[in-house]
Amino acid sequence: MDEEIMEKLSELEHEQWCEWAEVLSVELSALVKIIDEHNMDLNEDEREFVFKVKDRLNRWEKLMVSYSDLPDEEKDKDRVYAHKICAVFNQE
16 A cells, blocks of 8 residues: 555544543543542552553553654554555455
């Protein structure tokens, strides 16, 4: 497939990821807020899990931008899925 189509598919993949990540971010943020506000007594594993969720939310927030604003290493992740889509069409 030509490069222009691959980039359009990559951009679409990123848009799809952003929509999915936004929904999940809202839900996870609400959960973290409840945990923080209620000063829940968490064990070490639970605290580690909450830390990982907060870290992931911070990373996702930085990636929820337009495809054109992503660094190339992040665009490459979307390109992987664009190539997978093309591979399906090439099997016909």
